Amino acid sequence: MAKERKHRIVVLGGGPGGYEAALAGAQLGAEVTLVERAGVGGSAVLTDVVPSKSLIATAGAVQSVRDAGKLGVQAFLPGSDGKPVRPEIAVNLAAVNKRLLAMAGAQSTDMRQSLEESGVHLVQGSGRLDGPNAVLVSTSQDGGTDFDRIEADTIVVSVGASPRELDSAKPDGERILTWQQLYNLQDVPEHLVVVGSGVTGAEFANAYATLGSEVTLVSSREQVLPGEDPDAAAVIEHEFKRIGMNVMSKSRADAVERTEHGVRVTLSDGNVVEGSHCLMAVGSVPNTAGLGLEEAGVELSDSGHIKVNKVARTSIPSVYAAGDCTDFFPLASVASMQGRTAIMHALGDFVRPIDLRNVASNVFTYPEIATVGWNERTLADATNVAIAISHTIPLNANPRAKMIGFTDGFVKLFAWKASGTVIGGVIVAHRASELIFPLALAVEHRLTVDQVASAFTV
Numbered sequence: 001m002a003k004e005r006k007h008r009i010v011v012l013g014g015g016p017g018g019y020e021a022a023l024a025g026a027q028l029g030a031e032v033t034l035v036e037r038a039g040v041g042g043s044a045v046l047t048d049v050v051p052s053k054s055l056i057a058t059a060g061a062v063q064s065v066r067d068a069g070k071l072g073v074q075a076f077l078p079g080s081d082g083k084p085v086r087p088e089i090a091v092n093l094a095a096v097n098k099r100l101l102a103m104a105g106a107q108s109t110d111m112r113q114s115l116e117e118s119g120v121h122l123v124q125g126s127g128r129l130d131g132p133n134a135v136l137v138s139t140s141q142d143g144g145t146d147f148d149r150i151e152a153d154t155i156v157v158s159v160g161a162s163p164r165e166l167d168s169a170k171p172d173g174e175r176i177l178t179w180q181q182l183y184n185l186q187d188v189p190e191h192l193v194v195v196g197s198g199v200t201g202a203e204f205a206n207a208y209a210t211l212g213s214e215v216t217l218v219s220s221r222e223q224v225l226p227g228e229d230p231d232a233a234a235v236i237e238h239e240f241k242r243i244g245m246n247v248m249s250k251s252r253a254d255a256v257e258r259t260e261h262g263v264r265v266t267l268s269d270g271n272v273v274e275g276s277h278c279l280m281a282v283g284s285v286p287n288t289a290g291l292g293l294e295e296a297g298v299e300l301s302d303s304g305h306i307k308v309n310k311v312a313r314t315s316i317p318s319v320y321a322a323g324d325c326t327d328f329f330p331l332a333s334v335a336s337m338q339g340r341t342a343i344m345h346a347l348g349d350f351v352r353p354i355d356l357r358n359v360a361s362n363v364f365t366y367p368e369i370a371t372v373g374w375n376e377r378t379l380a381d382a383t384n385v386a387i388a389i390s391h392t393i394p395l396n397a398n399p400r401a402k403m404i405g406f407t408d409g410f411v412k413l414f415a416w417k418a419s420g421t422v423i424g425g426v427i428v429a430h431r432a433s434e435l436i437f438p439l440a441l442a443v444e445h446r447l448t449v450d451q452v453a454s455a456f457t458v
Contacts, residue, residue, distance in 0.1 A: 006031040010152040015042025016332040017322025018158035021339035026118040035127040040112040047180040054100035059210040070405040129292035154346040161284040161324035169256035191275035197224040201281035216246040286325040310353035312342035360440040362433040370436035373424030373443040387417040406430040420448040
C-alpha cells in the first residue's frame with residue numbers, strides 16, 4: 001500500500017505570521033518549507049518590535065529613576081567638598097543599541113532552532129509565486145535568476161512591510177532615518193525631529209525625549225495619535241508638552257534635507273524646523289511587489305496589501321496571507337494568529353475566524369494606551385448597531401494608582417445599554433498593556449458589566 005503523501009506547505013517570510021504558520025504546519029504533520037532572506041523573525045524581531053520595545057524599556061528605566069523623587073526616594077553622592085551632589089542620569093546609546101540588537105539576534109536564533117527541531121525546511125533566500133500552487137525560490141544574494149521551483153498544496157505569504165519613503169525626504173541612515181535605522185546611532189540625538197504622530201512616531205518621540213533628546217513632533221493632524229481614543233490621545237499630548245516636547249499640530253512636512261551639521265525640515269506652510277536628526281514615521285508599504293501575486297490571481301488592494309478573509313485566505317483557495325502585508329490589523333499578535341489560523345483552515349482542522357473587534361493592542365508611550373473592542377470612533381462609524389454606553393474612571397480616583405504615583409490616565413468601559421455586555425475598553429496608565437487582559441477576556445467571552453464587577457481582583 002502506497003504511503004500517503006504529506007500536505008506540502010511553502011511559507012514566504014519568517015516574521016510572526018510566517019513563523020507560526022510554519023510551526024503549526026509541522027506540528028500538524030505537513031511538509032513545510034519556509035523561505036526567508038533576512039532571518040527568522042523577520043523585521044518584527046530584527047528591526048522593529050523587539051528592538052523598539054527594548055529601547056522603550058530603557059527609556060522606562062530612565063523615567064523610573066526620575067519619578068523616584070515623587071515617592072521620596074533621592075540619590076546623592078559625596079562631592080569634592082564632601083557635600084552631597086545629585087548624580088546625573090546618563091544614557092550610553094551605543095551600549096543600549098548593542099544590547100537590543102544582540103537580543104533581537106538571539107531571539108531570531110531561538111526561533112530558527114524551534115523550527116528546525118519541528119522539522120521545518122528552512123531556505124535562506126527570496127521567493128515568488130509561480131501560479132497558485134508553486135513558488136520560485138532564489139538563494140543568491142541579489143535575488144537573481146537561479147530559481148528552484150517548489151510545488152505546494154498551500155502557500156502562505158507573510159512578507160511584511162517596509163517604512164514608507166518620500167521622494168522629498170530620502171533616508172540616508174545617518175541623519176534622515178527610518179525607524180529601522182535608528183539603531184545605528186551611537187549617541188542620543190541632540191535634537192530629533194519626528195515626522196508623523198501615529199503610533200510609531202509617538203512611541204519614538206516619547207522614548208527619545210525621555211532618553212535626553214530635544215524632540216519636535218511634526219503632526220499633520222489636530223491631535224497626536226489620531227487613530228486612538230480622543231481622550232487617551234489628549235492625555236498623551238498633554239504629557240508630551242509637559243516634558244518639553246514641541247508638538248506641531250496641523251503641520252505637514254514637505255521636504256527633509258541634510259545640512260552640514262544636521263537636518264532641515266520644510267513644512268507646507270513655509271516654516272522650517274532644524275534639528276540634528278530626523279525620524280520619518282509616515283507609515284509603511286507592503287512588501288508585495290514582484291511576488292507574482294496578481295499573476296497568480298491573488299487580489300490586492302489599491303495600496304498593495306493582500307486582501308484576506310477572517311481565516312487569512314486570499315481570493316485564491318490555495319493561497320493564504322498573514323501579517324503587515326495583508327489588509328488586516330498590523331500587529332505582531334494578529335499576524336501570529338493569522339498564520340496559525342491559515343494552516344489550521346488549510347489542513348481541515350477546526351478554526352475560529354479572527355474577529356478584529358476582539359483584538360487588544362497597546363501604544364507604548366508614557367503612560368501607555370491599551371485598547372480592546374469597540375471604541376467611540378468605531379461606534380460612531382457603525383450603522384445598525386445597538387445603543388452603547390460608556391463609563392470613565394480617572395486614575396486619580398484609584399488608590400493603587402495613588403500609591404505608586406501614577407495618576408495620569410483613566411479606565412473607560414463600553415457596553416451595550418440593553419444587555420450590559422462589555423464590548424470594549426480603553427486604559428491609559430502606567431503598564432496599561434498588563435491591565436487590559438481582563439477587559440479582553442470580557443469582550444471575547446461577552447461578559448456583562450455586573451459579571452466583571454463581581455470578580456475579585458488584587
